[in-house]
Amino acid sequence: MVKRAYKYRFYPTNEQARNLAQTFGCCRFVYNSALATRKRAYFDHQRKIKTSELSASVTALKQEKGMAWLRDVSSVPLQQALRHLDSAYKNFFEGRAKYPTFKKKHKGQSATYTDNAFTWRDGRLILAKQKDPLDIVWSRPLPENARISSVTVSKDPAGRSFISLLVDEWIEPLPMTEKVVGVDLGLTSLLITSDGETIANPKHFHRYEKKLARVQRRHAKKKKGSKNRDKAWRKVARLHARIADTRRDYQHKVTTRLIRENQVICLEDLYVAGMLKNHCLAKAISDVGWGEIRRQLEYKAAWYGRSVVIIDRWEASSKTCSACEYTLDSLTLDVREWVCPACGVCHDRDINAAHNILAAGLAVVAACGENVRPATSKGAEAVLNEAGRLSS
Known part of the structure; x- marks a missing residue:
């Protein structure tokens, strides 16, 4: 209830x-x-x-x-x-x-x-x-x-x-599934899963940015205190509301599908407030809404009997090889693919990060046991077996 x-x-x-x-x-x-x-x-x-x-x-x-x-x-x-x-x-x-x-x-x-x-x-x-x-x-x-x-x-x-x-x-829990997934949040793509699926980022604010700038200029030119200024301000507010509504609708569709398809979802703990201090990426980070995606996943998981595991934000998910666990000294943002110097495997940066997030998340599941264990014994056993395999 x-x-x-x-x-x-x-x-x-x-x-x-x-x-x-x-x-x-x-x-x-x-x-x-x-x-x-x-x-x-x-x-x-x-x-x-x-x-x-x-x-x-x-x-x-x-x-x-x-x-x-x-x-x-x-x-x-x-x-x-x-x-x-x-x-x-x-x-x-x-x-x-x-x-x-x-x-x-x-x-x-x-x-x-x-x-x-x-x-x-x-x-x-x-x-x-x-x-x-x-x-x-x-x-x-x-x-x-x-x-x-x-x-x-x-x-x-x-x-x-x-x-x-x-x-x-009273919300009925969803049927058990043995599927687990690691999710890497991005800007070019909204989500990249450990299954190799890429969910596009519609960039809702970018779509209306020119129109928003136009109505804001019209509002700024109106005389303060006039009715025309109030009308122009209302147009700006309506456009902001449209952007927020379309973004929220898309986020709900994506998070609901993830909850329905997966028993355990592993995410990275992102320091969004600190990232917004980067003025080159602040607008794009605000538009994508990482914090809202995490919030929706957490409360929907509590409703429907799923588990959301948050791994440590200092986990080197992007620059660690998911095949041999070799870690690079540095990996700049412009490098989207790299070859592991230890085992020679070619990695897509985002998919590799999703694999590492999944492995770290399932290690948490194996360590915590009952705290994040799914509801039924068959599904719990499958998830914990997968966790033990990846963590070892």
């Missing part, structure tokens, strides 16, 4: 749009106020403020003169904004994210409603402080007898409205 989000596009009425705009603004105000309060308390007095104190301050703030507009929206999204800030701090202190920043009006907006702030009946969803159900485009059905625990309404910079329904769902 997992918590799974189903995201849909919806089209609000004028009244719903006004209410959601108010809700987004109030959530942003509460989040920014709480962040400023916590920063001042810590830097000025070295004092940490708990979420319960901030929650009480929001309730008191509604009673102040000039703050009555906070009572026009549901109180649940406002309290959830405080919990989101608490999660942001937790992620920062545990090293998963940067220090929280203030939310901006012209960025993406969102508000979260828990189950006491919406009504779900017969496929109709009505949010608190609203009268009519949302006009949702049901692009895919919800699970039967789905219990919705929370609803997140969002609006992206392109002006599109989305709703994400969080439900508890």
Whole structure:
């Protein structure tokens, strides 16, 4: 049983749009106020403020003169904004994210409603402080007898409205397979597998780069504060959204196929943040989305009973011969094929790296045993036998 989000596009009425705009603004105000309060308390007095104190301050703030507009929206999204800030701090202190920043009006907006702030009946969803159900485009059905625990309404910079329904769902594991694969992530090709398969990199940003530069120039020439500038900015946002949507769709198709076909997938731990400091490759690395591919593989593997093994980032996968394990002193990026001076085998750089990643990953499987062992004994035995053969 997992918590799974189903995201849909919806089209609000004028009244719903006004209410959601108010809700987004109030959530942003509460989040920014709480962040400023916590920063001042810590830097000025070295004092940490708990979420319960901030929650009480929001309730008191509604009673102040000039703050009555906070009572026009549901109180649940406002309290959830405080919990989101608490999660942001937790992620920062545990090293998963940067220090929280203030939310901006012209960025993406969102508000979260828990189950006491919406009504779900017969496929109709009505949010608190609203009268009519949302006009949702049901692009895919919800699970039967789905219990919705929370609803997140969002609006992206392109002006599109989305709703994400969080439900508890039982996902059946996929049938066992004895196939294992090593995957080398690249730029010219998105993925290179140890089977010799090469998955192309569509370069989504590069495809729209000239058009994006054109609409950005038009936006820059408009008078600041004018409606024409807002219209031009909306065109830039829509083009960015199209690039992100096409990239995400392609990544989901690739990762889903890898999960369905392989029991164990071995990847290399890449230091993407450090690689982005290389200004010659930063744009291409950002466009390919290595981090998102790894994230999708990991959560889909947890859903469907697969294993994703991450090997050490300092493993010399490209310059080590997969046949005799001879390691070159250096191998520059422009060398795509090389001949091993020890055994004379000619290697394709990427396929050789995928073979080495597979061998290192299966060595981890053999060492860890039950921690990454597949679910059934027959498949586990086959994978561990392969691991022992490659590691020896």
